[in-house]
Amino acid sequence: MHNNDTRCAELISVIAAYLQHLALIDMQRCRYLSLMIDGATDQSVAEKETIYIRLLNQGKPKNHMMSIAAVNHGHSDGLLVCLETLFKDFGLPDWKQKVVGFCADGASVNLGQRNGVAAKLRNDIAQLIDVHCMAHRLELLVFQVQKKVVMVDRVSDILHQTWKTYHFSSKSKRELKAICEKLETRLENPAPVKGFRWISHLCQALGPFN
Incomplete structure (x- = not known):
């Protein structure tokens, strides 16, 4: 039934939609969540941002992969637009009211003191705690x-x-x-x-x- 690339892609899309639905349910129920992001380029050399969320589900930490999202511009404003668009598509326009943590590598675009993503998020999220990725x-x-x-x-x-x-x-x-x-x-x-x-x-x- 799924013996070619097209059918496999359709199956993966269905699975992805279901997993995103589960992530949305958890995000709607939780009071707080944290963001984890990392940039990369795909085979077409297009810039992508992998975005995870981390939250508590029945007192236990749980991670959800939200998306591997396209980034129009690699600077901090471009990443913020990417996040805004993603959460809007998820049906969570008030996502900043839930976010308390932000984790990324130490690149200035992410953790720069003035113009990094974390610094600009803190303008709207006073309680934000940013963390330099331990693996990095x-x-x-x-x-x-x-x-x-x-x-x-x-x-x-x-x-x-x-x-x-x-x-x-x-x-x-x-x-x-x-x-x-x-x-x-x-x-x-x-x-x-x-x-x-x-x-x-x-x-x-x-x-x-x-």
Whole structure:
């Protein structure tokens, strides 16, 4: 029944609409909620903003993914328009009365003291608490350690070169597969360590060497 891209897209749209309906019910019932946002670009290099909400449901924290929304402009005003439009489409025009928290990475567009999204939200939401994403802060810390500790930087470079060797050479990959078959062990392809932001990618790159 759903054996082609069009049918699969229709099915995903139905599931997404249902999940958004559940999110709306929780948002209408809760007294307070927090926003979590992160920007990225899709395959067409169009700027998108992933928007989550976090609220309490029967005393337990619960996260809902609201949308991966298109952003017309990447500055703070553009992100605010994106949020306003999204909540209006959800049927929550008074969303600022519920928002008490805002979490994002440390980019100035998000947490700038004067013109960041959090600063501008605070003009309408006096009680707003902004939080620099802990995963992003941890990544920045690891990056600083890597620059200061020569051995860590060397390990990172070795991981990167190992990945390049087998990712861009089909011959090297065939040879690696043949070695694994001779040793009767499972093949674990080297993973990239550079070009990503989160610590989990570093752990993934170290995995084949454990």
